Amino acid sequence: MTPALPAIIYPVALPLMGAFLLPIAARSLPELAGALGRVVVLVSMAVSAMLASSVWSSGPAVSAMGGFAAPLGIVFYADRLAMLFVLALHAGVFLFWPRGRGENAGAFTLMLTLLGGGSGLALSGDLFNIFVFYEIAAVASYGLAASGGGRAGYAAAIRFLILGSLGSTLALVGIALVYGATGTLNLADLARLAPRMLNNPLGLSAFLLLLIGFGVKAELTPVNTWAPEVYGAAPARVAALLAGVVSKLAIVVILRFLVLAFPMPAARAALLVTGILGVIAGELAAWRAPNLNQAFSYSSIAQLGMVAMAFSISGPAGIAAGVALALHHAVVKPAFFMLADRWRAPLESLKGAAKDSPLAAGLFVLLSLSIIGIPPLPGFWAKFLFLKAAMASSWSLVWFAAAVMLAATVVEAAWLLRAISAFYASAPQSAPRPPRPGMEHLGPALALGALLLAAMIFTAPLGASINALADEAGGAQAIAARVLDKGE
Amino acid sequence: MMTGLILHASAIGLLLTGIYAIAARRHLMRNILGLAVLESGANLLLVAIGYRQGGHAPILVAGQTPGPMVDPIPQALVLTAIVIGFGVLALALALVVRVKENYGTLDNREVAERLRAESREARS
Numbered sequence: 001m002t003p004a005l006p007a008i009i010y011p012v013a014l015p016l017m018g019a020f021l022l023p024i025a026a027r028s029l030p031e032l033a034g035a036l037g038r039v040v041v042l043v044s045m046a047v048s049a050m051l052a053s054s055v056w057s058s059g060p061a062v063s064a065m066g067g068f069a070a071p072l073g074i075v076f077y078a079d080r081l082a083m084l085f086v087l088a089l090h091a092g093v094f095l096f097w098p099r100g101r102g103e104n105a106g107a108f109t110l111m112l113t114l115l116g117g118g119s120g121l122a123l124s125g126d127l128f129n130i131f132v133f134y135e136i137a138a139v140a141s142y143g144l145a146a147s148g149g150g151r152a153g154y155a156a157a158i159r160f161l162i163l164g165s166l167g168s169t170l171a172l173v174g175i176a177l178v179y180g181a182t183g184t185l186n187l188a189d190l191a192r193l194a195p196r197m198l199n200n201p202l203g204l205s206a207f208l209l210l211l212i213g214f215g216v217k218a219e220l221t222p223v224n225t226w227a228p229e230v231y232g233a234a235p236a237r238v239a240a241l242l243a244g245v246v247s248k249l250a251i252v253v254i255l256r257f258l259v260l261a262f263p264m265p266a267a268r269a270a271l272l273v274t275g276i277l278g279v280i281a282g283e284l285a286a287w288r289a290p291n292l293n294q295a296f297s298y299s300s301i302a303q304l305g306m307v308a309m310a311f312s313i314s315g316p317a318g319i320a321a322g323v324a325l326a327l328h329h330a331v332v333k334p335a336f337f338m339l340a341d342r343w344r345a346p347l348e349s350l351k352g353a354a355k356d357s358p359l360a361a362g363l364f365v366l367l368s369l370s371i372i373g374i375p376p377l378p379g380f381w382a383k384f385l386f387l388k389a390a391m392a393s394s395w396s397l398v399w400f401a402a403a404v405m406l407a408a409t410v411v412e413a414a415w416l417l418r419a420i421s422a423f424y425a426s427a428p429q430s431a432p433r434p435p436r437p438g439m440e441h442l443g444p445a446l447a448l449g450a451l452l453l454a455a456m457i458f459t460a461p462l463g464a465s466i467n468a469l470a471d472e473a474g475g476a477q478a479i480a481a482r483v484l485d486k487g488e
Numbered sequence: 489m490m491t492g493l494i495l496h497a498s499a500i501g502l503l504l505t506g507i508y509a510i511a512a513r514r515h516l517m518r519n520i521l522g523l524a525v526l527e528s529g530a531n532l533l534l535v536a537i538g539y540r541q542g543g544h545a546p547i548l549v550a551g552q553t554p555g556p557m558v559d560p561i562p563q564a565l566v567l568t569a570i571v572i573g574f575g576v577l578a579l580a581l582a583l584v585v586r587v588k589e590n591y592g593t594l595d596n597r598e599v600a601e602r603l604r605a606e607s608r609e610a611r612s
Contacts, residue, residue, distance in 0.1 A: 172569060
C-alpha cells in the first residue's frame with residue numbers, strides 16, 4: 001500500500017469534495033458555479049477513464065482504504081463492470097447537468113453528490129459501504145426529484161423518500177443478518193463463506209431484504225410505485241438520469257450480491273419472478289398510460305425487469321445479456337424522456353408533430369425501432385443475447401420469462417407505433433400546433449442517438465468486450481482470490 | 489442469554505411497528521414517525537447481533553484482564569446509520585412542510601391522487 005491516495009477513490013472523492021465546496025464557491029463567483037461543477041465532473045471523468053483503461057488492459061484494481069487489508073479493512077474493487085457504469089454515470093451527469101448559475105447551486109450540489117454516491121456504489125467491495133453510498137445517492141435523488149420547483153415535485157419526492165427509506169432500512173436489516181451469520185461485510189470474503197454459511201433460509205431472507213431495499217432504486221416490482229410519479233413531476237433531465245443510469249447502478253449492485261454472496265437457486269428465482277412481474281406490469285401500464293412521459297416511466301420499469309430477468313440466469317451469458325440490455329436502455333430511455341418533455345399532451349393533440357419538428361420525430365422513430373428490437377439496431381442484439389442465454393439455460397422458468405419478453409415486445413411496439421402514427425398523421429386545420437422540443441431537449445437526445453448509431457457500427461467489438469466483462473464479473477472465486485490473496 | 493433475547497425481540501417489535509405505521513397509515517407524519525421507529529429497530533438489531541454476554545466495551549485499558557468484549561463493528565455501523573437516519577428525517581420533515589403548504593393536506597393517499605391527476609394534465 002502506497003501512502004499516496006490510490007486513483008480508485010477519485011471518482012468518489014472528487015465529486016463529493018466538489019459538492020461541499022461548490023455552494024461556497026457559488027457565493028463569491030455565482031456566474032461560474034455551473035461551469036465549475038462541470039469541470040469537477042470532467043476531471044473526475046478523466047481520472048475514471050484512465051482507471052478504466054488500466055482495468056481493461058491489466059485487470060481489476062483493488063485498493064484497501066487506509067492500508068488495512070481485507071477482510072478487516074474496507075476495499076474498493078474496480079473491474080470492467082464497475083468502471084463501465086462509473087463512466088456511464090459521469091457521462092449522464094455531464095449530459096444532464098442543470099442549467100443556470102449561482103442561484104441553481106443547490107441542484108449542482110445534488111448532482112455532484114449523486115455522482116459521488118453512485119460511483120461509490122459501483123466501486124465498493126463492502127456491504128456496509130454499499131449501503132452508505134446507496135443512501136448518499138438516494139438522498140441526492142430525493143432532492144433532485146423536488147428540484148423542478150413545482151408542487152408536484154415535493155409530493156413525489158416525499159412519497160419517493162418514504163418508500164426509499166423503508167427499502168434501505170430493510171436492506172440494513174438484511175446486512176445485519178449477513179453479518180450475524182458470517183461475521184464479515186466484505187463481499188470477497190462472503191464469496192468464500194457464502195456456500196457454507198448463507199445457503200440457508202436465513203441467507204435467503206437476507207437476500208430478499210436486500211432485493212427490496214436496492215430494488216426501490218432499480219424500479220423492481222413491487223417497490224417501483226415512485227417511478228411514474230417522480231418521472232412525471234421532476235424535470236425531464238432528472239427523470240432521464242434516474243431512469244437511465246442510477247437505476248442501472250442499483251441493479252448492478254443486486255447482481256454483485258447474487259454472484260458473490262447468494263449463489264443459490266432460490267435467490268435467482270426471486271430475482272427472476274420480480275423481473276417477470278415488472279415486465280408484465282410495466283408494459284401493460286405503458287400501453288394504457290395517459291401520455292408519453294408516463295408511458296416511458298412505465299416502460300422503464302419493464303426494461304429494468306428485463307435486466308433483472310437476464311441477471312437471474314446463472315453464468316456469464318446472463319450477465320452479458322443483462323449488461324447489454326442495461327446499456328441499451330441507458331442510451332435510449334434518457335433520449336426518449338428528453339424528446340417527450342414537450343409532448344406531454346394526450347396523443348390526439350400531438351397529430352402533425354412530425355411536420356413541425358421532423359428531426360425530433362425522426363429520432364423518436366429510430367429510438368423506437370431500437371427499443372422494439374429491429375435488427376441491426378443495438379436493441380435487437382441486446383434482446384437476442386437474452387433469448388440466447390435463456391434458451392441455453394435448463395431452467396423452465398427462464399423459458400417462460402423469454403416468452404414474456406417476446407409478448408411484452410409486441411405490446412411495446414403497439415404503443416410506440418400508436419405514438420409514431422400520431423406524429424406523422426396530418427393535423428386538422430383548426431387544431432393548435434403541437435409544441436416543439438427545444439434545443440435543450442434535442443441536444444442531449446441527438447448525442448444519445450449518435451451514440452446508439454455508433455454502437456450499431458461497432459456491434460462486434462462491443463459484444464466481445466461485454467462478454468469479457470461478464471466472464472470477469474461472474475467468477476466469484478476469482479474475485480475473492482484477487483481481493484483477499486493478492487490485494488495489499 | 490436473556491438479555492440477547494430481549495434485545496432481539498424488541499428489535500423485531502420495533503421493525504414490525506415501523507412497517508405497520510408506513511404501510512397501513514395514511515398520514516404522512518405517521519409514515520415518517522414509522523420510518524424513525526423502523527430505523528431504531530434496525531439499529532437495535534445490529535447492536536444485538538454484536539452483543540456478547542458479560543462483554544466489555546471493546547477498548548483495551550492498561551492493567552485490564554483479558555475477557556470477552558462486545559463486537560465493535562455493529563456499533564460503528566449503527567453510529568453511521570443513526571447519522572444517515574437523522575439526515576433523511578430532516579429532509580423528510582422539510583418536504584412535509586412544503587407538501588402541507590402546497591396541498592393543504594398531509595393525507596398520503598389524497599396527495600397521491602392529486603399527483604396522478606396533475607400528471608395527466610397537459611403541461612406546457
